[in-house]
Amino acid sequence: MAETLRVNPITCAGHGVCAELLPELVTLDEWGYPIVDPGPVPPALDRGARRAVTGCPALALKLMRN
Amino acid sequence: MTTALNMPVPHESAPGGAARQAAGLPRLLPAAPEDLGAHLARYGPTPYRGQPDALVADVEASGLTGRGGAAFPVHRKLAAVARAGARQGRKVVVANGAESEPASRKDECLLRVAPNLVLDGLQLVAETVGATEAHLYLHREPGPEILRALAERAARGLDRLAVTITQAPPRFLAGQETAVVNRLGGGPALPAFQPPRISERGLGGAPTLMQNAETLAHLALIARYGPRWFRAAGTATEPGSMLTTIYRPHARPQVAEAEIGTPLCTLLGDGDGDDDGDGDGAGGPGAHAWLVGGYHGTWLPLPDAAGITLDNASLRRFGAAAGAGVLAALPSDRCGLAEVARVAGYLAAESAGQCGPCLNGLPRIAAGLAELAGRGHRRQIRTDLERWSGLVEGRGACHHPDGTVRFVRSALTVFEPEIQRHARGQCSATDRAPFLPLPQGMPTSEEDWT
Numbered sequence: 001m002a003e004t005l006r007v008n009p010i011t012c013a014g015h016g017v018c019a020e021l022l023p024e025l026v027t028l029d030e031w032g033y034p035i036v037d038p039g040p041v042p043p044a045l046d047r048g049a050r051r052a053v054t055g056c057p058a059l060a061l062k063l064m065r066n
Numbered sequence: 067m068t069t070a071l072n073m074p075v076p077h078e079s080a081p082g083g084a085a086r087q088a089a090g091l092p093r094l095l096p097a098a099p100e101d102l103g104a105h106l107a108r109y110g111p112t113p114y115r116g117q118p119d120a121l122v123a124d125v126e127a128s129g130l131t132g133r134g135g136a137a138f139p140v141h142r143k144l145a146a147v148a149r150a151g152a153r154q155g156r157k158v159v160v161a162n163g164a165e166s167e168p169a170s171r172k173d174e175c176l177l178r179v180a181p182n183l184v185l186d187g188l189q190l191v192a193e194t195v196g197a198t199e200a201h202l203y204l205h206r207e208p209g210p211e212i213l214r215a216l217a218e219r220a221a222r223g224l225d226r227l228a229v230t231i232t233q234a235p236p237r238f239l240a241g242q243e244t245a246v247v248n249r250l251g252g253g254p255a256l257p258a259f260q261p262p263r264i265s266e267r268g269l270g271g272a273p274t275l276m277q278n279a280e281t282l283a284h285l286a287l288i289a290r291y292g293p294r295w296f297r298a299a300g301t302a303t304e305p306g307s308m309l310t311t312i313y314r315p316h317a318r319p320q321v322a323e324a325e326i327g328t329p330l331c332t333l334l335g336d337g338d339g340d341d342d343g344d345g346d347g348a349g350g351p352g353a354h355a356w357l358v359g360g361y362h363g364t365w366l367p368l369p370d371a372a373g374i375t376l377d378n379a380s381l382r383r384f385g386a387a388a389g390a391g392v393l394a395a396l397p398s399d400r401c402g403l404a405e406v407a408r409v410a411g412y413l414a415a416e417s418a419g420q421c422g423p424c425l426n427g428l429p430r431i432a433a434g435l436a437e438l439a440g441r442g443h444r445r446q447i448r449t450d451l452e453r454w455s456g457l458v459e460g461r462g463a464c465h466h467p468d469g470t471v472r473f474v475r476s477a478l479t480v481f482e483p484e485i486q487r488h489a490r491g492q493c494s495a496t497d498r499a500p501f502l503p504l505p506q507g508m509p510t511s512e513e514d515w516t
Contacts, residue, residue, distance in 0.1 A: 010258075
C-alpha cells in the first residue's frame, strides 16, 4: 500500500536528519526545516523513508497510509 | 440594515409575531438589545424538538453554513457529533464567540443585542447531538447582556444545560477550533496539528460540536420558521443572510446584516466616494481597493472587482471568500502598502511560534512589506517576498501562514502601482492615520496564550 511522508510541523525542530538520510524526498528550506515530497514513497525508497522516520530526533516525521 | 458598533440604529421593518416572522432583513439584529422578555414576546420559547433528527434534516434543507469563516455545512457537523458515541458519558457543544480577528465585531454585536438567539441555538444543538455540557467561548469579558440573559433563562428554567463561559486570550489564533478545545481543557489557546476531528475527539476526548455564535442564532430561527423561510434570503447555493463588519472611508465601522449575494458596492460604496452608484468619482475621496474576509482575506482591485457580490461563488473568481464577513474599502487618501505592512507585522507577531516555517517566514515577510512601504526598496525584495510566501504556505499546523500569504499576495498584486510609486520615492497617501484596526499593544509573552 502506498504511503506518504508527513511532518508534524509543531514537533519538528529542524534537526535536518531526514534530509540527510533521504535527500531524494526531503530538502531543507533556508531556515533548516524539511520540505517533504508530497507524493507516495516509491518502493525503491521505502527502506530509506523508514530510516528517516526512525532517525528523526523529534519523532516529527511519519509515514501515513493513503 | 446596519448597526453601529456602540449604538444600534432602529430598523424600519420590525418583524411581526413568532408565527409570521418576515423573511426580510434584519433577521438577527434587533434595533436595541433585547432582554429575555422581549425575546420571548418576539420569538416564543426555545423550540426544543424532543428528538434529534428533525432539526438535522431542517438544517440540511436550509443550507446553513458556518458563519465563523470556513462556511462548512452545519448539518454535517451536527450529524457527525449526534452519531458519535459519548466518551465516558460526555458530549460537548461550544458556542464560539471569540472572534479573534481584530477587524471583526459582528459576534460581539450579536451577543450584545440578541444574546438569547445565540443561547437558544446552543441549547438546540445540545439537544440535537445529545450533549452533556455546553460552553460559550468569548474574546472579551462577558458583557452585561449575555450575563443577564443567562441569569434570566436560569430563573425561568429555560435552559436544559448550564452554560460555562470561558474567556479567550487576546490572540489572533485563539478562536481557531483546536485552540478553543485546548483552552477549554485548561491549556493555552494554541492550535494543534491534525488532531482527530473534534466531532470524534474534542474536549477531554469527548465528541465536540463547535459552532460560531452567529451560526447558532441562524439555527435558532431555522428551528422556528423552517428551511423555506431561511432560503427566502440569499442565493440558491448560499442561502440566508450573514453579519458583516464594514469599514468605509470617513465612516464609523458598522455591523450590518446582509443577504448573501448582495452587491459589494451597496455595502462598501462604488469606490467614487459619493455612494450614488455611478462611479463618476464625484463627491470626495472614495476607495482604491476592497479587503474581503479580514486579515486572512483577499484584496480586490477597483474598479475591476466593483461588480462582485457577497457570496463565495462570486468572490471565488477573485480568489476571495466572505470568511467571517469583514469588509473594508480602503480610502483613496491612504497608502495600501502602509496598511498591509502594519497588518502583516501584527500577523507575524501573532504566529503561535510552534511551526518553523511560520515562525521564520512571517517576520521576514512583514519586514519585506515594511521595506516596500518605505521609499526606494531593494530590487530583490519582491523575489524574496514571493519565495518566503511559497515557503510558509501549507507548512503550518494551522492555516495562519496560508491566510497571511493570501492577504500578502493579493496586496502585492492590487497595490502594484503604489509599489512603483514608492520605488520612485513617492506615495499617493495624503492621510497617514492607520485605517485598518489592530489591537492596542502587541503580544509580548507566552502567558498571553492563556
